[in-house]
Amino acid sequence: MRRYDNSGIASESRRRSFAMRRDRLIKQFAEARQRGRTPRLGKRTSNLFRVRPAPTRAERLDVTDFNHVIAVDPENRVAEVEGMTPYETLVDATLPHGLMPAVVPQLKSITVGGAVTGGGIESSSFRYGFVHETLQAVEVLTGEGRTVLARPDNEQRDLFYGFPNSYGTLGYALRLWIRLVPVRSYVRLTHAKAADPDSYFHDLAEACRKHRNRADGAAFMDGTAFGNHELYRTEGHFIDHAEAVSRYTFMKVYYHSIRRKDGDVLTTRDYIWRWDTDWFWCSRAFGMENPVLRFLAGSMGLLNSTTYWKLRDWNERGRLLQRIGLMPSVEWVIQDVEIPVEHAPRFLEFLNERIGIRPVWICPAQAFRTENVYPLYQTDPDVLYINFGFWGGVRSGHPPGHYNRLVEKEVARLGGKKSLYSTSFFTETEFWSHYNRDAYGRLKSRYDPEGAFPDLYEKCVAAYQSDTTEGEST
Ligand SMILES: Cc1cc2nc3c(=O)[nH]c(=O)nc-3n(C[C@H](O)[C@H](O)[C@H](O)COP(=O)(O)OP(=O)(O)OC[C@H]3O[C@@H](n4cnc5c(N)ncnc54)[C@H](O)[C@@H]3O)c2cc1C
Known part of the structure; x- marks a missing residue:
């Protein structure tokens, strides 16, 4: 540092x-x-x-x-x-x-x-x-x-x-x-395993409620689903001293440790970046779980999300691996969505049955403020949401966007919210029913009256539909 x-x-x-x-x-x-x-x-x-x-x-x-x-x-x-x-x-x-x-x-x-x-x-x-x-x-x-x-x-x-x-x-x-x-200096982790989604999400909500406002409670809470019946809740508590610490910045892979250990200790900095070394688990698509490749990449300081994003962008621009037949035709489903916890078991079931990407990252989030004040990203302050992060390719013989559309519809059906950092296929009417056209219109006319920037729908949905590539500018 x-x-x-x-x-x-x-x-x-x-x-x-x-x-x-x-x-x-x-x-x-x-x-x-x-x-x-x-x-x-x-x-x-x-x-x-x-x-x-x-x-x-x-x-x-x-x-x-x-x-x-x-x-x-x-x-x-x-x-x-x-x-x-x-x-x-x-x-x-x-x-x-x-x-x-x-x-x-x-x-x-x-x-x-x-x-x-x-x-x-x-x-x-x-x-x-x-x-x-x-x-x-x-x-x-x-x-x-x-x-x-x-x-x-x-x-x-x-x-x-x-x-x-x-x-x-x-x-x-x-x-x-x-x-x-x-x-504090270190984070002590516990990985608790569960097999039943209903009781898993119930216990996760209880744990959040119990620890949320306690100074000595867990500082961190997330989870990993390796399937519908192999679920882990990871709690992180700050501690001042540790006899031994694990590191997941080189040859060891953090997400594997969740299945293998009940508990662990990391420095606070290593905890914060625990997912970066392997871009959660997405680095395996680039062969980074092969020990030789991993050793070489790690020695060159390439085990990080920036490297993977660049590789993926480079491939997508030319669709090189597809063209030379090394990668089947897939639809990328790279999404983070928030689902009210009461519907989380249903959404996980849907993901497993209809999309099939594994593992899935689970992160509980609840609005800090007690009033609903963010017009373009409205969440109910009384509700605990579960963020599901799923990032992968689904083999597809369907028209473009088929699986992403399924996700959008299921999220809407369950009263959830979808992040806009990735592909979206909403119609304009659907989009504005989720993202507050009136409030956006007022903001746009006050801060960008001449349309120097594109409109939100145009930028996040319509521009992508032309199926072109974006470089280093956003
Ligand atoms: C695999 C994956 C996992 C992810 N997981 C998480 C996660 O767990 N938690 C999480 O928080 N996020 C996650 N994200 C999403 C990420 O936080 C968002 O994509 C975020 O917007 C990226 O920020 P960036 O700084 O890289 O911005 P960019 O990717 O460069 O830009 C993102 C958008 O924000 C706009 N933007 C960027 N900077 C500014 C600015 N200064 N002012 C106004 N607009 C700006 C750009 O115009 C663009 O539309 C994940 C993304 C991926 C791909």
């Missing part, structure tokens, strides 16, 4: 540097608009699974250097951070203060702006809710080509609450203030 200078002088100098880069970006934005272009984010990494054409030079807003932590305020437990900062950088700046962001998405390259706008979650979400609920304030470059500060208590509060799930269609977050929570 690089030493992070948190002195007032260093933070002030970082703020000045931010202001200069922000002014440069505003100029770039204006130039793109003058040429009649739609400005688009130019980043080096992404975790999107929607493919669109790469932007032209004239469209590309170069935000690659908006990746700094400006200040960590341990007293008020807030971090001030630039919008394209990967969570790995933010975590490394906060851990030396005995703090971490209240919710850290599992993949190191997910950026703070991307997770706040993309409905991020993780295993602390049963306590602290969604990533966007850890947001205290945000400075946004809007479609009008200027920046505004949005907070829950100022004139731009509509943007503060409307930003989550807007996916860059109202503006880009350039600077954010994120809530931090205290950590």
Whole structure:
């Protein structure tokens, strides 16, 4: 971890540097608009699974250097951070203060702006809710080509609450203030096995209820389903001392350990990134469970989600493996959905019977706030949701989107919510019945009246349907 200078002088100098880069970006934005272009984010990494054409030079807003932590305020437990900062950088700046962001998405390259706008979650979400609920304030470059500060208590509060799930269609977050929570040195894990989905989800809901508001309760809660009758609940408790710790950053694979061990201990940093080394389990598609390949890739520092995303993107662009016959024709079903816990057993059954992707990641999440205040991502604050993450290819002889459509319909039937970071096939009417057209329309006319950015449906659904590829820009 690089030493992070948190002195007032260093933070002030970082703020000045931010202001200069922000002014440069505003100029770039204006130039793109003058040429009649739609400005688009130019980043080096992404975790999107929607493919669109790469932007032209004239469209590309170069935000690659908006990746700094400006200040960590341990007293008020807030971090001030630039919008394209990967969570790995933010975590490394906060851990030396005995703090971490209240919710850290599992993949190191997910950026703070991307997770706040993309409905991020993780295993602390049963306590602290969604990533966007850890947001205290945000400075946004809007479609009008200027920046505004949005907070829950100022004139731009509509943007503060409307930003989550807007996916860059109202503006880009350039600077954010994120809530931090205290950590200890290690996380002790227990993996509890269950065979019956009904009792598994019942016990998971009970455990969340019991631990949620207790200072000495579990800090983390998630689960893994290897099938309909092989389910694990993993609880994580902070501890100060450990005699032995496991590491899953090289030859050992974390998800296998869940089946093999009842308990485990990891450093807090290794716990936070436990899923990144193998992109959950998706690295096996690239042969990373072969010890020789794993050793070689690990020695070169390539065991991480960024490498896999790039490999997958490269393959998808040319469909190379399909063309040379090394990969069958598959429909990618890469989705995260939230289902009310009472319907979770039914959804798991559906996944097993109709989609067949295994394992499945299970993550409980409940809104931190007691009122429903996020118009584009409405969840019932009294309900515990189960996030199901399933990422894989399904062999298909059906028209494109067949399996993804099945998922969309089942999620809607069970009163759930689907994340928009991946492919969607909703009709426009269906889409707006889920994502609040009226509230979006009001936000759009206030912050992007001339349509500098695409509309949410156009960006998340319609643009993909043209079946083209997206590069490093999102
Ligand atoms: C296999 C897989 C597993 C995942 N699992 C999880 C998970 O468990 N938990 C979780 O939280 N998320 C998960 N995600 C989803 C991820 O959090 C979202 O895709 C998130 O939006 C990605 O953020 P990014 O920083 O990589 O942004 P990008 O992928 O670059 O962009 C995502 C979208 O957000 C917009 N955007 C990016 N930055 C900004 C900004 N600063 N301001 C406004 N809009 C912006 C972009 O325009 C784009 O539409 C997963 C994704 C994959 C592929």
